[in-house]
Amino acid sequence: MKTSRIFAFALTLIVSLPFTVSADDGRVVLVTGANRGIGLEFVQQLKAKGFDVIGTARSPAKATELKATGARVEQLDVTDAASVAALAQSLDGVAIDLLINNAGMLNREDSSLDTLDFDVMERSFQVNSLGPLRVTQALLPNLRAGEGKTIVNITSRLGSIELSTGGLYSYRTSKTALNQINKIVSSELASEGFTNIVMHPGWVRTDMGGAGATLSKTESVSGMLGVIDNLTTDSNGKFFNYDGSELPW
Numbered sequence: 001m002k003t004s005r006i007f008a009f010a011l012t013l014i015v016s017l018p019f020t021v022s023a024d025d026g027r028v029v030l031v032t033g034a035n036r037g038i039g040l041e042f043v044q045q046l047k048a049k050g051f052d053v054i055g056t057a058r059s060p061a062k063a064t065e066l067k068a069t070g071a072r073v074e075q076l077d078v079t080d081a082a083s084v085a086a087l088a089q090s091l092d093g094v095a096i097d098l099l100i101n102n103a104g105m106l107n108r109e110d111s112s113l114d115t116l117d118f119d120v121m122e123r124s125f126q127v128n129s130l131g132p133l134r135v136t137q138a139l140l141p142n143l144r145a146g147e148g149k150t151i152v153n154i155t156s157r158l159g160s161i162e163l164s165t166g167g168l169y170s171y172r173t174s175k176t177a178l179n180q181i182n183k184i185v186s187s188e189l190a191s192e193g194f195t196n197i198v199m200h201p202g203w204v205r206t207d208m209g210g211a212g213a214t215l216s217k218t219e220s221v222s223g224m225l226g227v228i229d230n231l232t233t234d235s236n237g238k239f240f241n242y243d244g245s246e247l248p249w
């Protein structure tokens, strides 16, 4: 076989290799909004698998459960440019294999035009849409230095236009915007071997999901880690449910 064909074959193998979270191979994962809820569960499960985990919290001093996991804890408010820049500075030179943009907010008060509050709506876009983009941009050098080159943005099926039944103006629209942001970033970084996805965690019993939700944090996060484990570069840009099925835009 000619050298160029051997090179092309080897390249095909490299680009289709899945990112694996099942093996403890010293890979580094950063999770935002890691002091409670789904983010904390991600950290706990990843630490149990032996990964090097960095968990961020708006108030590290109060993040008792996060600190108890043994993860490296960093301060981060995803809406605050100075906080994001300080995180990037603190992590200068640290290769990150997987970024999980998990931090998010839900306002339940704006399900009608009568109650719509534009300040809350702007805040929701800052947290749910621009926050993940800010963090991705700031940590791009770290992600480029990592081998995993995987970015998972935690979205919601409520951001799907096709599945929309109305209500929750700020939450739905800010997650729809996140889905589009993921698509754009996935196109831009594809040639570098990145896999960027949006994933719905299911309806989960957290402060946000409430006690009546169908899934425990353990079920949701183990499902999502299974999805991440099976990602290939072919998954780039897609919208997954926590069980690995694809969701409509």
Ligand SMILES: NC(=O)c1ccc[n+]([C@@H]2O[C@H](COP(=O)([O-])OP(=O)(O)OC[C@H]3O[C@@H](n4cnc5c(N)ncnc54)[C@H](OP(=O)(O)O)[C@@H]3O)[C@@H](O)[C@H]2O)c1
Pocket (backbone or CB within 6 Å): 032, 033, 034, 035, 036, 037, 038, 039, 057, 058, 059, 076, 077, 078, 079, 101, 102, 103, 104, 105, 127, 154, 155, 156, 157, 200, 201, 202, 203, 204, 205, 206, 207, 208, 209, 210, 213
């Ligand atoms: N639970 C569900 O059923 C469900 C369903 C679909 C999608 N999701 C998505 O899953 C993700 C996690 O949700 P969850 O249920 O775990 O929610 P949660 O229990 O309310 O936790 C939200 C997390 O985000 C953090 N956060 C909020 N605003 C932030 C900001 N400006 N900067 C940095 N961190 C911030 C919170 O930090 P503080 O403690 O400082 O507030 C907290 O750590 C969110 O993106 C959510 O939209 C959840």
